[in-house]
Amino acid sequence: MQRVFVLDNQKQPLMPCHPARARQLLDRGKAAVFRRVPFTLILKERTGGDVQPVEARVDPGSRTTGLALVARYPRGDQVVWAANLSHRGQTIKKNLDSRRAIRRGRRGRKTRYRAPRFLNRTRPAGWLPPSLQSRVDNVQAWARRLQRLCPLTSVAVETVRFDTQLIENPNLQGTDYQRGTLADWELREYLLYRHGHTCAYCGGLANDPVLEREHVVPRSRGGSNRVANQVIACRTCNEAKGNALPEQWLAQLRASHRKIDTTRARNMEKVFAGLRPSLRDAAAVNATRYATGRALQTLGLPTTFWSGGRTKKNRSDQGYAKDHWIDAACVGEAGSAVRISRALRPLIIRATGHGSQQFCRMDKFGFPRTKPKPRQATVRGFRTGDLVHARVTTGKKQGTYQGRVAVRSSGSFNITTANGVVQGIAHRFCRKTQSADGYHYNFGGCDSSPTSAGAAGRGILAGI
Template sequence: MAVLVIDKRKRPLMPCSEKRARLLLDRGRAVVVRVHPFTIRLKDRVGGDTQPTRIKIDPGSRATGMALVREGGDGTEHVLWLGGIAHRGHVIHDRLAQRRAARRRRRSQLRHRAPRFDNRTRPAGWLAPSLQHRVDTTMAWVKRLRRWAPVTAVSQELVRFDMQRMDNATISGIEYQQGTLFGTEVREYLLHRHQHQCAYCAGLSGDPVLEVEHVHPRSRGGSDRVGNLVIGCRDCNQVKGNRTAGEWSEALGRRSALDRARKANAERISAGKRPSLRDASAVNSTRWGLFHALKATGLPVAAGTGGLTKWNRQRLGIPKTHALDAACVGTVEAIEGWSRPVLAIRASGRGSYQRTRLTRHGFPRGYLMRAKRVRGFQTGDHVRAAVGTGKKAGIHRGRVAVRATGSFNIQTPNGVIQGISHRHCTLTQRADGYGYHVQPKIAATKEEAGSKAA
């Protein structure tokens, strides 16, 4: 992995090799600025010649691949740095759901409190917080790489998923405008599809009240798509509760005819449930927001398609990963140096304002410490712990979770090491809201190497 370099006045220079960076550090000509990504600052140099470099982005719903490449004159690109960002949109979604539930409880169960002002306006281009997080995180790393490398252009895979074709492969023509519910309503459509009977018990429970029921519960991320809806009686709906159809079928026995019918129908419904299109919807929603944010940086922005990325990857014999997909974005003649380690970046946040834990009934269970730092460390710092003796002897590197007692936990790529004293810890990098670990480089297989040679 290339080492990022800045000059004496913190202006970006061309990245160098690990060997050259080690010589500069040993001779006292450079100092370490960051460990992840590894960046050094030259102490005796101001300015210098640079070459065109480009940031290439492969945006995704759960992870985004990024690549820093040097552009050659003949269309060949030399990969300098690879990174993969793991987003935390699902965490943000769950936190907002908890806040919404607490707000409703305060206004209804405790005492009625009308909203004091209407601050729920949505300007043009508004995205949900869980989606806006993906754009903000990607832009944050674009700005970081611009500080540490002489970036002259940006490329983005501007992919758009055809969600209707993903749901129905034979759709064509005017069917795109009609949709599944053409000429009917949701409840009437579901009643007709299930012949006015409960989809689980087929009327054996005797409950005449039929309701619209979610196969995958909304409280657990289920959507309101027709493929996730069935007609169920109130009795089956309440017994099923907050479980998916598959989980309910596993919990049901075969003691009665009603249980056997419910189990068989729940298994059939779970097996026939259409795949979720949540990830495709997230990419479709954020692609233009990211593109406009990249244009606002003032750099030339090139957009490529997903089909072109896949064609470049297969033509050049490159394995499929998020970071290597980013390197294949756009018009590419050849790619050199792609077999290198990847910096895995996980968005972890900067902590929580919550000062207590709650029981399942909503009552406080102990209180968290008020101090942010303990013995000079805070949760999220990257440390190196050298333990000499005992069961935990060895060198441990990772993110630290502090305790008031001075006995810390360290999150390493191999797991959590508990009970490490602060005396063994050395700070390597302050907390910045991300967790890091370096993934080993991926070598080409025999088939890929053969296709590349051909």
């Protein structure tokens, strides 16, 4: 069960409570709904209360970031709240690309001579492309929001996919990666990155999803455990190569006329040559993650930074399925023992942005296609993205709808509910339950929007 956030009457966060307890508080009139998503109660009388340490754990990803709040009870760590936060990097990139294309077209037209400008092309230190910066901003915004709703005491964030420091360490060639199993996981992550998550021999031609660490010169034939002697290979190739020395296998491959063997032979030469991306690329991969780590430090909480190898090991050791929020829960040293209730469903958050700033739409030639936008994005007190509760009493659309509203200047709105979009709901039937905040919400796999009538608080609780 996802727990419910609780604030005291001074808006200070208390320990999140069980939904059953929240229902009790609401029924007895001791609390009121403070926020719909994430569901938060505010107590009417009590000030202060016992709090235990709560750690926010973050697993930043390129498309989706996992968030987990882990309560550190004396009896052990437990996930009390989790979310998958989807970013809109692709949308931002697409929008900027189209804007750039239109502008280039307009400037390139034969109108008059424009001197090239080149002195205004500087970027501040730590600049990230807008699509990547948006990821950092999303994570920071949510961390700040969670800090207001839950008594956070520390933050743990996965900043690197694998431990570059260790890999850059020259001693690595010797023994650093032979110690203990954690190092093995870091190495696996590094090798996966080095070979682009595909088989180093067949390049994915065997269509085998199982990727394994492979010793180029087999251990049984005197091959070393050094990084240089290891690659990522699919199980099919691994078994095909078996115990052969690389030279022997290459001879076999050259003798064969199968397509996959020709590919393998070609790739073997690369493996021999030791071709691989430099570690400088690895640092670029991690740039956004480092920026996320720095952004989280601004919360003013003790922040620890961890690597992806450790997260994967923790998750695998505990037998949890792969998901962004579960990875988040397993971040860090303490992530090796964390209880996740089976009933816990993450909140699915999708960044939607705050609408376009464009004054009017363009046609393909870069000329205005629509009338200028009205200055007010608010229609009859509603904005696109507001969460609304609509109770339609007359007409064909009779019923109760709850979801995200898209306003139309006509006053006839569209509402995105858990069951799809309902069009043409008049503004007079709508009641705003939460203002637009740039995110869209639903709950992992279950119906979040209670469409049936009933106590609004109850309905929301049932969906958590």
